[in-house]
Amino acid sequence: MDFTLSSQGESYRRRIREFVEAELIGLESDPGSYDEHENIAEPLLQSLRAKARAQGLWCLQMPRERGGQGLRISEMAACYEEMNRSIFGPVVFNSAAPDDGNMMVLEKVASAAQKERWLQPIVDGKVRSSFAMTEPAPGSGSDPSMMLTRAERQGKEWVVNGTKHFITGAGIAAHFILIARTSDDSRKGLSAFMFHRDDPGWEIVRRIPIMGPEEHGGHCELRFDGLRIPDENRLMEVGDGLKLTQIRLGPARLTHCMRWLGLAKRSLEIAGEYVSRRESFGQRLAEREGVQWLLGEAAMGIQVGRLLTMHAAWQLDQGNYARKEVSMAKVTVSETLHKAVDTAIQLCGARGYSKDTRLEWIYRYARQARLVDGASEVHKMVLSRNLLAEGNDFWHWGS
Incomplete structure (x- = not known):
């Protein structure tokens, strides 16, 4: 177990440290750098993202053919540590939660067509994403087997009803990964789906106030009331929802x-x-x-x-x-x-x-x-x- 960074990993680590020092640290003391939720203001973020992309520091976790840098996880470890030396860092490099985890799991499990539709816009920074799994009691928290949100199959569609809460980034997300119950099987009872913010049949009930500064899009409560998802937007096989969550x-x-x-x-x-x-x-x-x-x-x-x-x-x-x-x-x-x-x-x-x-x-x-x-x-x-x-x-x- 040699933890010495490769020459590639060390180069990215050094360049990210220099970017953070030159571009980000100084902005933290300027009240104008923040939005109303204590995150970096969107116009400033977009200009910094353009700089990160121009310097080849964009999406370290994604393959090069998808527009990322193709780093190994051990190389990412050193680079992510450097980027979060600034409180603004991860989102500037498109390596902040929940997009970070969503991109990695979609790259692993989505079909080619699903990657083009749902993943690539996140990688390109055109949209944000969210992962909708956690529910209010008595629904699922750390125990997915308690999930109450259901997706019922009707022909070539799935109809979703239920409630999720503390869904990070939902306030600004366009692409959502949803975990819902599709059967009562203890191991294969959950399935995963993609849906878009403009799809009818769901709503953001509220942005839940929290004690700390928020990620972009906050932590939201969602209500599903007849959301229809085409079966082509199902991720993996029916019953593989728990497997997908473990992969992610x-x-x-x-x-x-x-x-x-x-x-x-x-x-x-x-x-x-x-x-x-x-x-x-x-x-x-x-x-x-x-x-x-x-x-x-x-x-x-x-x-x-x-x-x-x-x-x-x-x-x-x-x-x-x-x-x-x-x-x-x-x-x-x-x-x-x-x-x-x-x-x-x-x-x-x-x-x-x-x-x-x-x-x-x-x-x-x-x-x-x-x-x-x-x-x-x-x-x-x-x-x-x-x-x-x-x-x-x-x-x-x-x-």
Whole structure:
């Protein structure tokens, strides 16, 4: 397991770091850079996306023949970490959730015709997308078997009725992946479909207010009341909806980790700069032992998270599912992000708690990390089941 980046991976990592430093970091302190939901304003975003595309930094995760850069997952890990050194970074490079995960799963499972219609416009940056799976209680959350939204077959169409909520990006998405129940089979009861925002028979009930800054399009509640989807817009086979979610969520969880590590490192960067120049009682804060302990512990946690993330990425590059490795990275990195930014705020004092730095933005954003794509407790349950089933083989070396 050699985690040394290839010359290609290192070149992209360096170029992305330079782009972030030159084009993005300075914009974060300008109130005019933000929209009403604390994300980068759309006109500014489009101009920066054009620059990223012109510099060959667009869609790292997609094949070159589709307009991307064709990076391996381990190469993406280093680059995603660099791009989320800025809170604006991932969306500029077309590598932000949920488009990131949607593009990767469509590239893997969609037919050629479906890729041309549904995937390519996302890759080209012409539309945004959303993944509609989570439901309000008593429907499905972390347990897809509880799904209540149903798709009933009527001739060559499927008629969908039900409710989804906390659907990220739905407010501006044009292309949707929908997971719905098509039978009561415990393993093959879910199927996946594509639909367009202009299709009749569904609505956005509300954009759900959250404590943190939002992704573009927010987190929305959707109601389906007779949405008709042609069977040609079904992804994979009938009953393969759970399989599709598993294909999508593994890499998508890991790309979350890659991005979160960038935010964690940025938090310590802000804190490190502050404690290096701030003095109290005749001594710089960075010279105080208690401050050094806090920084050292946070730095060590980030490095542990990086190693877990890169190991999982390496496993995926070998063609393995890496379910254990992704779960361990997801739990560790989500908690590490929260720890890193909390430490940074503590060290920066009132300045860290204010909007004079990006720390308060990152702090509010970080709290969702332990919830999205499976709460930490759910992943720990999965790891426990694996441990009990595998015994000492849980820790085996190799692929």
